[in-house]
Amino acid sequence: MISKEEVLHIAKLARLELTEKEAVKMQKDLSAILDYFNVLKKIKSSKLKLESLKKENTTRKDEASENPASFANNLVQQAPDKKDGYIKVKSIL
């Protein structure tokens, strides 16, 4: 069983607000799910090779694509808080 402190720590890392009730349920559910994951411990590690996991990267040419101004405007319009065609963000520091 994972602790409630751990649940709240993970929630903070995930930028999630949990109510008291949600945190209690999450502790129970998460513990059951992580318990189920323990089935993977049954696999002999000698069977596991990592070499084949290396993937090739796919790249494209670094070229600017032309889009109408309305496209950028459509994207900015989705922001909850905006001003003069810019998205407003609270100060970070």
Added chain:
Amino acid sequence: MFKKLIRKHFVIKGIIAMLDLTITQIHEGLKKKDFSSTEITKTYLDSIKKTDKNIGAYLAITEKLALAQAGRADEIIKNEKNFGPLTGVPCSIKDVILVEGEKCTAASKILENYVAPYDATVIKKLKKAGTVILGKVNMDEFAMGSSTENSAFKVTKNPHDLTRVPGGTSGGSAASVAANQAVFSLGTDTGGSIRQPASFCGVVGLRTTYGSVSRYGVVADASSLDQVGPITKTAEDAKIVFKVISGKDPMDATSAEYEFKETEITLKDLKIGVPKEYFTKGLDSEVKSIIENAIEKAEKAGAKIIPISLPTSQFALAAYYIIQTSEASANLARYDGIRYGLSEKADTLLQTYIKSRGAGFGAEVKRRIMTGTYSLSIGYYDAYYKKAQQVRELIKQDFAAAFKKVDVIFCPVSPFPAFKIGENTADPLSMYLADIYTVPINLAYLPALSLPAGKVGKLPVGLQIIGNHFEENKILGVGEAMEKMIQ
């Protein structure tokens, strides 16, 4: 009076018949001018308005768009002799795929008012093909679930039994096709989300090979698993839609150079693998006998049945839920209350993130973000995420070895038919178990078809036909041959 009654009777019969048509039959009807696209589109819109109070498949009906598209399709049909097979054909779209100017909610409160600023590549292709979009259909929030009960907006019911779930996550897609509210639908399949609802609703569903269809403009769940695919009434219809939506897209780096090639497939001498791990404890006995019956019929038609083993199967579900939640927790970081979607007012930037996400995400999405964040965090990464990736490699190797011996693999889609609404909502793990036969295919980047194979009472059961990478032509061909025998 009598004459009028007879006419009315025929009109009603005509409408019902129109709603039963497949893509191929509609195409023929449009060619012969039996009806116009506008007529058929209106018939479907009426059908949705009449039946959706009970079914609850649609989140939004895009009537204006549909009628405009149908009008344009009728122009094309009038002027061009050889119009495409999807021209004028009405469909529904899972609400995780962007249709420009229409809402796209992913069935989440966090995107409740999000309007798509552009078309997904698959939508661009459907529009170019002259398809008519009737509306956006329900799903589990952010495509996480197995019953469509995780939608923030409504519960969709199984058209075969309104007390049961349609499956998930593309439950709205499957229900809309099964209830004659669309000729076909586009869904997405991350761990079984096309095949399982297709199985539960008695329709055909194609999970496509990873990379065969562009995901540009599709709300991301888990990027190494997600694929778009069709839900249709027949295997032939699935082929028609797949041909239109597949292919390389410069906007999706994971899409592959691929073109569908038609091949003649017969069951005679076809090598069908049957994995013993998919017929063990936990499989409903009636589902088992339906699948075994289908295998027997294939054998009688000349196929060779070859017992195979996929030994890593028992670890697939755990590996899947580690990988899916890890990738989803990263993908869903974008919902920050700043760029789009729901935003809760707060004093600091950090509190804006925390409160917006807390208020916008539903219980299952939160659970998966938490599980994924845990699996990826320092101290647990090796035991969870890394181990799951290694298991994924073993699963890939299992299938690669199997496909050296067989052409396709037959097994069930789901261990049981559609379950009752509310039956599995209290315990997340019991819901995850519904995915046990579908997730290995996603982990191995493979294509698979769900084909109606029989019924337990009134509940449909799907046969899963798994193929090797980019062998959709094979599994669709086998599907076409099989559906002639089992329906």
